Amino acid sequence: MAEPMYRQIARDLRQQIESGALPPGEKLPTEQQLSEKYEASRNTIRDAIKWLTSRVLVETRPGQGTFVARRLTPVVTTLSVDQETGLGGGEGKAAFSEVEARGRKAVASQPKVEIHSASGNVRARLRVPEGTQVVRRGQERFIDDTPWSLQATYYSLELVTRGAVALLTPEDIRGGTVAYLKETLGLVQVGYRDRILVRPPHEDESRFFGLPDDGRISVVSLMRTGYQAGDKGPVPFRVTFTVLPADRNQLVINFGQVPGALAAPAVV
Amino acid sequence: MAEPMYRQIARDLRQQIESGALPPGEKLPTEQQLSEKYEASRNTIRDAIKWLTSRVLVETRPGQGTFVARRLTPVVTTLSVDQETGLGGGEGKAAFSEVEARGRKAVASQPKVEIHSASGNVRARLRVPEGTQVVRRGQERFIDDTPWSLQATYYSLELVTRGAVALLTPEDIRGGTVAYLKETLGLVQVGYRDRILVRPPHEDESRFFGLPDDGRISVVSLMRTGYQAGDKGPVPFRVTFTVLPADRNQLVINFGQVPGALAAPAVV
DNA sequence: GCAAATTTGTTCGTATGTATT
DNA sequence: CAATACATACGAACAAATTTG
Numbered sequence A, B: 001m002a003e004p005m006y007r008q009i010a011r012d013l014r015q016q017i018e019s020g021a022l023p024p025g026e027k028l029p030t031e032q033q034l035s036e037k038y039e040a041s042r043n044t045i046r047d048a049i050k051w052l053t054s055r056v057l058v059e060t061r062p063g064q065g066t067f068v069a070r071r072l073t074p075v076v077t078t079l080s081v082d083q084e085t086g087l088g089g090g091e092g093k094a095a096f097s098e099v100e101a102r103g104r105k106a107v108a109s110q111p112k113v114e115i116h117s118a119s120g121n122v123r124a125r126l127r128v129p130e131g132t133q134v135v136r137r138g139q140e141r142f143i144d145d146t147p148w149s150l151q152a153t154y155y156s157l158e159l160v161t162r163g164a165v166a167l168l169t170p171e172d173i174r175g176g177t178v179a180y181l182k183e184t185l186g187l188v189q190v191g192y193r194d195r196i197l198v199r200p201p202h203e204d205e206s207r208f209f210g211l212p213d214d215g216r217i218s219v220v221s222l223m224r225t226g227y228q229a230g231d232k233g234p235v236p237f238r239v240t241f242t243v244l245p246a247d248r249n250q251l252v253i254n255f256g257q258v259p260g261a262l263a264a265p266a267v268v
Numbered sequence C: 001g002c003a004a005a006t007t008t009g010t011t012c013g014t015a016t017g018t019a020t021t
Numbered sequence D: 001c002a003a004t005a006c007a008t009a010c011g012a013a014c015a016a017a018t019t020t021g
Helices: A005-019 A031-037 A042-054 A094-101 A121-126 A177-185 A203-209 B005-019 B031-037 B042-054 B094-101 B121-126 B177-185 B203-209
Strands: A058-061 A065-068 A075-078 A106-108 A112-117 A133-143 A146-156 A189-199 A219-228 A235-245 A249-256 B058-061 B065-068 B075-078 B106-108 B112-117 B133-143 B146-156 B189-199 B219-228 B235-245 B249-256
Touching: A005 A042, A031 A042, A042 A058, A121 A146, A121 A219, A121 A235, A146 A203, A177 A189, A219 A249, B005 B042, B031 B042, B042 B058, B121 B146, B121 B219, B121 B235, B146 B203, B177 B189, B219 B249
Parallel strands: A075 A249, B075 B249
Antiparallel strands: A058 A065, A106 A133, A112 A133, A133 A146, A146 A235, A189 A219, A189 B249, A219 A235, A249 B189, B058 B065, B106 B133, B112 B133, B133 B146, B146 B235, B189 B219, B219 B235
């Protein structure tokens, strides 16, 4: 038994999908029918389908059947600094200009504001001791009414006590928080560092994005630490966490002179 | 039956793993033993373990048992341009300086050179018509003797006919190909665009990296298009594809002034 | 080096539950 | 309510990989 039967069946079905014999959205024969066709038990057919499912080639819907997965058109986000606004890509309004330029509708929820103790990554990024109070401003974003990103920015509560009280209002801050902090406190962001990693989604993220609960689709976690000038070099003053489903997003970063046109999604 | 039995069992085991009762590397009880403990059939236990496996919480080894997965210490790659060398991060020797600064040993294979027709993404990135001949320079990279990245750069064959014959030699080009093209052809890279996406690994990639063949660990695909100056704006002249396993790599990009220290891996 | 014991992997059959049409 | 289709669960047998004696 060089290759298990369920793998042979999976391979055959995969070939049919990739050759186009079974186009996206098409319903596969029922497990019963496949069982007869391949002369295997229904359990073995299910193993084959499970193999295809874990590769996101098909998806099963109870009571309906198994369907060839549809390809999602990826959203491209440019991370490099916008030369005009000076805003980092993927932030505030800038996050949407690109999406809207493609004729898709983008909306963001009202920010949700919370205050709690900085923990784990937030402490590490902001370089604050345990127990430090931070303001968390969270937002949910949608494209064409489907969930697209979860974003949360953390600021030390000290910024509020120094006068940046608008950080506590659960509304969009006109012009963006970076500009607001500059006006209010004279705090200038001199640079930022993006950190990108891929990981399985948390449960709440799976729920929000409607990802399958088996964790086979990862999320891209984007951490952006903003720095202000300090005596001994740049000092962090805010950190933003953005979470995007990995299967429908691409990131683009430009260095130096590159074509001005919007970057089109790459073919996977 | 609100929550299926196999999920309850998986949840219980997961809790034991995350609480530390079952530390990384520890062997779980055998399927037989778990079957008795939870009063479920072996198949149900296997379903629970499969659930944990798909989340990379455990890994099973035939003939040995199931073990709590060990956390890999991620490798951090900085993509932004090195201020001193002018080289893009993640390329050539620059790709390794960061790794070696952490006391890890990094080696690259001799480049493998091939010539063939540009296809798909290569055509799209280089903006060349179907049938265009390109030079492909491929390299495998290792950190501490474990496979770390697969990289392939494509150049139009025209660069060779114009005099950049070293592109065809299966050896490292001293100083890097970007510098070589500048010396030889006066071709200056004025900018580049990075494009990042996440996808399941191809079969050859799974083999090379030793990833589980069920595709549950994705790879990060990094495409870098290099541009030279042209009459009507920047024109692409090379494209590099780098593939990294997503579970052990982090990317960092700096904009403006940021702390000079090496970026430490973030906690997931 | 080989044989036995252990452990996971594959496959079948069967029964029942749950979601959708 | 009935029919259809996938989901869960049990039991059993043999295969393949690995360790142990």
